[in-house]
Amino acid sequence: MSSDNEDTTSSSESEGADSVKENATLEFIENLSDVPMGRLPSNIEFQRTRVDCKADAPIHTDTFQYSGAYSSMRVENSFLDNFCDNFRVEVIRLTEDEMEFDMIGIDPALANAFRRILISEVPTMAIEKVLIANNTSVIQDEVLAHRLGLIPIKADPRLFEYAENNTASEKNTIVFKLHVCCERSGQRLSVKSKELIWLPNGSEFPLESQDSKTGSSSKPKTYTSFTCSQDSLPEFSSNPIAPALGDILIARLGPGQEIELEAHAVKGIGKTHSKWSPVTPVWYKMLPEIVLLEDIEDQQAEKLVAICPVKVFDIEDIGKAGKKRATVARPRACTLCRECIREGKGWENAISLQRKKDHFIFTIESSGVFPPEVLVTEAVKILEEKCDRVISDLS
Amino acid sequence: MEHGSLSDPSQSTFSLIDEDHTYANAIRFTLNQDPRTKFCGYSIPHPSDNRVNIRVQTTGAAAKEVFKDASQDLMVVCQHVRSTFDKAVVDFRMSKSVNGMDIDSNN
Numbered sequence: 418m419s420s421d422n423e424d425t426t427s428s429s430e431s432e433g434a435d436s437v438k439e440n441a442t443l444e445f446i447e448n449l450s451d452v453p454m455g456r457l458p459s460n461i462e463f464q465r466t467r468v469d470c471k472a473d474a475p476i477h478t479d480t481f482q483y484s485g486a487y488s489s490m491r492v493e494n495s496f497l498d499n500f501c502d503n504f505r506v507e508v509i510r511l512t513e514d515e516m517e518f519d520m521i522g523i524d525p526a527l528a529n530a531f532r533r534i535l536i537s538e539v540p541t542m543a544i545e546k547v548l549i550a551n552n553t554s555v556i557q558d559e560v561l562a563h564r565l566g567l568i569p570i571k572a573d574p575r576l577f578e579y580a581e582n583n584t585a586s587e588k589n590t591i592v593f594k595l596h597v598c599c600e601r602s603g604q605r606l607s608v609k610s611k612e613l614i615w616l617p618n619g620s621e622f623p624l625e626s627q628d629s630k631t632g633s634s635s636k637p638k639t640y641t642s643f644t645c646s647q648d649s650l651p652e653f654s655s656n657p658i659a660p661a662l663g664d665i666l667i668a669r670l671g672p673g674q675e676i677e678l679e680a681h682a683v684k685g686i687g688k689t690h691s692k693w694s695p696v697t698p699v700w701y702k703m704l705p706e707i708v709l710l711e712d713i714e715d716q717q718a719e720k721l722v723a724i725c726p727v728k729v730f731d732i733e734d735i736g737k738a739g740k741k742r743a744t745v746a747r748p749r750a751c752t753l754c755r756e757c758i759r760e761g762k763g764w765e766n767a768i769s770l771q772r773k774k775d776h777f778i779f780t781i782e783s784s785g786v787f788p789p790e791v792l793v794t795e796a797v798k799i800l801e802e803k804c805d806r807v808i809s810d811l812s
Numbered sequence: 813m814e815h816g817s818l819s820d821p822s823q824s825t826f827s828l829i830d831e832d833h834t835y836a837n838a839i840r841f842t843l844n845q846d847p848r849t850k851f852c853g854y855s856i857p858h859p860s861d862n863r864v865n866i867r868v869q870t871t872g873a874a875a876k877e878v879f880k881d882a883s884q885d886l887m888v889v890c891q892h893v894r895s896t897f898d899k900a901v902v903d904f905r906m907s908k909s910v911n912g913m914d915i916d917s918n919n
């Protein structure tokens with residue numbers, strides 16, 4: 418400890434030092450570069466736009482929807498203002514029943530709405546009622562009916578109405594006939610979906626109750642009441658209705674077995690039953706971005722390349738003979754298995770796995786009813802209709 | 813259906829039948845984008861009810877109008893998505909067919 422004398426001197430000194438320090442702090446604060454107004458600091462911008470995937474869990478996963486979230490920094494967190502300028506769609510792959518595209522500049526709330534509508538609210542036609550006249554196969558009637566229900570029907574549902582307890586008419590029902598039998602002396606037989614034959618005139622089974630009375634009338638009453646043949650309608654005459662795929666297995670028949678039935682397809686949506694879902698799957702993922710924060714060289718680089726199951730990384734040679742460095746070659750392929758950052762903090766600090774929050778890679782597989790690009794358009798239209806309905810309900 | 817108070821139109825709950833997360837979450841997003849919104853959120857009272865309740869409180873404007881505007885915004889967004897998407901598909905087909913022709917002519 419020090420003496421009093423020293424103490425006083427030191428205290429007076431420290432007072433001086435204090436004021437100097439204060440000045441220095443003030444000066445430091447005054448010399449700080451301005452907090453950029455109208456622009457977010459990089460760390461906050463990072464939180465806003467990226468999901469950061471750590472070894473144990475991803476962080477910054479939520480989106481900042483509130484328009485005033487950054488008002489203290491004079492940043493309008495508004496998406497709608499420049500949505501039209503920023504929004505982009507890039508088609509990557511498009512075939513008859515599969516499509517991959519990037520939707521850029523949209524919030525997950527909307528991307529997810531489109532996805533949900535695609536799965537459960539875009540209407541299609543599917544077999545709903547099966548009238549079985551004869552079924553001696555080993556498949557029970559109800560199982561057979563279920564299998565039939567799942568066959569996608571290639572018919573444009575926009576041309577049909579919902580049946581909803583109405584009588585079956587040419588506007589809401591498609592009738593198929595299936596009649597196969599396996600010869601007693603023959604081989605076992607596979608019944609495929611191509612054997613479903615479209616009946617443009619409606620059901621051919623007469624209504625039992627009518628049977629006896631209407632002997633003389635011109636047309637016996639059947640299970641449907643079509644006023645005209647669907648064949649004669651211009652929409653269908655050029656492209657007849659059939660199952661989307663011809664080689665879906667319905668049943669196997671042994672010698673002597675027979676199936677005779679009529680299947681009535683109606684319009685519905687996937688929410689009611691997934692047989693009406695027009696997509697097999699539809700999913701999106703956010704665009705992966707992988708940033709190497711440190712150089713990963715030589716043996717470590719080779720290890721990294723080997724460890725990634727989808728080959729995201731490559732090796733490049735750098736300057737000196739034999740020196741190698743890992744590079745990120747195919748970030749899009751990353752599945753976020755996190756294998757590359759699993760082994761210890763070192764890896765986690767060197768590799769940053771990120772997801773861009775406003776960039777969605779959509780993949781759609783159509784069940785064959787609609788081409789995938791039509792499905793997307795339909796889904797967006799359905800969301801528009803919802804808005805329209807709400808607005809008119811409230812007005 | 814709107815449940816609000818007569819004296820204070822700036823806060824209401826909208827109860828939509830036959831809607832679910834699809835619409836509610838999307839509309840919550842566009843509502844949040846509106847600077848007039850003070851609070852908004854939604855809940856589905858029971859999973860087997862086809863109903864969703866959307867709560868809107870505003871800084872002063874009528875909640876109903878804000879809600880309607882948000883629906884309108886959502887609709888405009890959808891229209892833009894649709895036209896952009898259609899254009900992207902057409903562009904893709906064009907570039908595809910041009911490339912296809914290139915291959916043909918090279919042969």
Ligand code: SF4
Nearest residue numbers: 725751752754755757
């Ligand atoms: S997370 Fe998995 S897929 Fe992605 S880069 Fe790492 S190892 Fe490869």
